Amino acid sequence: xxxxxxxxxxxxxxxxxxxxxxxxxxxxxxxxxxxxxxxxxxxxxxxxxxxxxxxxxxxxxxxxxxxxxxxxxxxxxxxxxxxxxxxxxxxxxxxxxxxxxxxxxxxxxxxxxxxxxxxxxxxxxxxxxxxxxxxxxxx
Amino acid sequence: xxxxxxxxxxxxxxxxxxxxxxxxxxxxxxxxxxxxxxxxxxxxxxxxxxxxxxxxxxxxxxxxxxxxxxxxxxxxxxxxxxxxxxxxxxxxxxxxxxxxxxxxxxxxxxxxxxxxxxxxxxxxxxxxxxxxxxxxxxxxxxxxxxxxxxxxxxxxxxxxxxxxxxxxxxxxxxxxxxxxxxxxxxxxxxxxxxxxxxxxxxxxxxxxxxxxxxxxxxxxxxxxxxxxxxxxxxxxxxxxxxxxxxxxxxxxxxxxxxxxxxxxxxxxxxxxxxxxxxxxxxxxxxxxxxxxxxxxxxxxxxxxxxxxxxxxxxxx
Numbered sequence: 001x002x003x004x005x006x007x008x009x010x011x012x013x014x015x016x017x018x019x020x021x022x023x024x025x026x027x028x029x030x031x032x033x034x035x036x037x038x039x040x041x042x043x044x045x046x047x048x049x050x051x052x053x054x055x056x057x058x059x060x061x062x063x064x065x066x067x068x069x070x071x072x073x074x075x076x077x078x079x080x081x082x083x084x085x086x087x088x089x090x091x092x093x094x095x096x097x098x099x100x101x102x103x104x105x106x107x108x109x110x111x112x113x114x115x116x117x118x119x120x121x122x123x124x125x126x127x128x129x130x131x132x133x134x135x136x137x138x139x
Numbered sequence: 140x141x142x143x144x145x146x147x148x149x150x151x152x153x154x155x156x157x158x159x160x161x162x163x164x165x166x167x168x169x170x171x172x173x174x175x176x177x178x179x180x181x182x183x184x185x186x187x188x189x190x191x192x193x194x195x196x197x198x199x200x201x202x203x204x205x206x207x208x209x210x211x212x213x214x215x216x217x218x219x220x221x222x223x224x225x226x227x228x229x230x231x232x233x234x235x236x237x238x239x240x241x242x243x244x245x246x247x248x249x250x251x252x253x254x255x256x257x258x259x260x261x262x263x264x265x266x267x268x269x270x271x272x273x274x275x276x277x278x279x280x281x282x283x284x285x286x287x288x289x290x291x292x293x294x295x296x297x298x299x300x301x302x303x304x305x306x307x308x309x310x311x312x313x314x315x316x317x318x319x320x321x322x323x324x325x326x327x328x329x330x331x332x333x334x335x336x337x338x339x340x341x342x343x344x345x346x347x348x349x350x351x352x353x354x355x356x357x358x359x360x361x362x363x364x365x366x367x368x369x370x371x372x373x374x375x376x377x378x379x380x381x382x383x384x385x386x387x388x389x390x391x392x393x394x395x396x397x398x399x400x401x402x403x404x405x406x407x408x409x410x411x412x413x414x415x416x417x418x419x420x421x422x423x424x425x426x427x428x429x430x431x432x433x434x435x436x437x438x439x440x441x442x443x444x445x446x447x448x449x450x451x452x453x454x455x
Contacts (some may be wrong), residue, residue, distance in 0.1 A: 002182070004142040009144030036234030037214050038142035038151040051200045052184045059186070059195055062230045 002095070006040055010127045014041040017126060021119045025109050028086070029102040032093065032123070033058070046102065057090050057100045078113065082106055093120050140234035141330045143209070152326045153213045153234055157259050158241035159251035160192070160220030163280040163309040167241060168199045168215055175201075193219040198230045203323055213323060220255065229262045237274035237326040239318055241309075242288035244279045252297060274325035277304040278318045283311075287428055299392045 018118050023045045029044035033054035042050050061079050068074035078091035087108045089101045099116065103109060142151045152443025156164040165185070172183045179202065186195035197217040204211060216235075218228040240259065242252045260270045279293050288296075290306060298304055303321050 004140055006142065006146060006231040011144065034140075034142060034234075035154055036140050036142070038144070039147075040144070041146075049181060049200065050164045051184055051212075051214070052198060055198050056184060063195075066226060066230070112339070 004034055004036075004038065013126045014123060017119065017122050018043045021115075023121075025101070025112070026103070027087055027101045027102050027117050031057075031100045033098050033100065035062075035092075035096055039122075040097065053056065053100065054098070057088070058098055059110050061092065061098060063092050068105065078116070080108055080112075082108065091116050091120070093123055098121075099123075141172070141236050141326075141333075143334075144196045147210075148208060149210045149212055150206070150330070151214065152236040152323075153216065153332065154237045154239065154322055154326065155216045155232055155235045156215065156217040156239045156448050157228075157232075157240055157255065158220055158420045159243060159255040162220060162241045162243040162248075162252075162255075163278075164217040164241045165197050165313050166280075166309040167239070167278070167307075167318070168197050168217055170309060171201065171215065172199055172265075174312070174316065192221070193217055194224075195227055196221065196296070206327070211327070215319075218316055224264070225258065229265065232259075232262050232329065233266060235263075235268075235273070236329070237276075237322045239276055239278055239322050241278045241280050241307075242293065242298075244281045244293065244306075245284050246286050246288055249288070249296065256297060271300065275302050275331050276318060276320060276325070277302060278307045278314060279304060280307045280309050280310075280314075282306045282313075399436065400432070408409060 004106060018032065018041055020023075021027075022030050027044065029042070029046045031042040031050050031054060032040045033050075034040060035058050036057060037051060037055045039050050039054055046053075064079045066077045066087070068076045078089060080090070081088045084106055085104070087103045087106060087109055087110050091099050091113075092097050099120065101112075101116070109115065140153065143149070144151070156167055158164050168183060172180070175181070181200045181202070184198040185193070197215075199215040201213040201215055202210065203213055216231050217367075218224070238259065240256060242256075261274075263270050277293075277298055279288075279290060281287065290304070294301070294304060305314045305318045305321070307318065309315055376403070407412045417453070
């Protein structure tokens, strides 16, 4: 098993980026989590524990990926759900992380894919340590 | 996969309850959930069929208190035990730190126990992990049933390495918490050891590059990854097929074009409020931690030094 470390200054950078992004896209809540369920950063508030949300979002995304593999290797880039009062957009950040965005209303913002791609680029650029830890244990 | 977050001062570890179908994995989590104090009870998530068979997983986050100022959080998962859910089990196993194998003590279920154990070993191998190298305990559940194996018989079949094992009757809570405490302690011990190795390895290497730390029986060896070959300047990349709209106010037609200095762009909120599009300012804060280098440490780095001790439950 390998470890994943989040340092304070990296978390602060992520927080700033996500806060700016949230204001731009008017998301209600955004969480960046590891695909094993650990929360890295979150902005906004839903009044719920974010960990089950992160875990279930990971499960949703992984399920979609499995379905894609069954469909002959289709590589789904994101998963979204729309409800009456809220909508969710789930997309990966590189291999290990997941970005979960919750929006008010029954529709996702226009061009959410493009918004998301910009944020992902910024995140990976700002904190390369997220995608390559300083050290990792290999066997 | 353990994660340590210095910003929120949290350590998070993942424990998976594995075993054949109907062996008591979900019951274990339900018992743990019930035993949690009301004011500290977290929600348990269950993705199950209408017949209460686990479809995807059960999940229970568990706070186990503070260790040296770090909140220790365990994420407990169960997997679906039925044979045809193997791909789901693999997904849940990713990043696991410790495993509780819940075996059914009944003699009629021995084949399922063995098959599930073999399946566990195989799924871990697919992730490049070895069951023998990770925190692992056995729970022999359903000790109250008729026609069960003795503990010695079960150990002979399922426990050749003599890992910790616990008899249990999960539906009335017996053995559940003891099992959990032991696996938690083993996981934390392993985490502590690993942190020490990684710190030592990084100090030996004396750089902040990515490197692989191999833990072998002879000890620790560190191999720095080859630096990325300097990239040749590529041919001008094809223009992006989409162009992000600029929400900056367009200057009057008569005004000469000014180079944008505010980084106004898609996420413009104000000239100085959004980092998106803003030219990156030079920063003196190193992006990577400075292991071993003689750099004046900012105050916050003192928080990065931790020494974990294994969780030892207080005797009542």
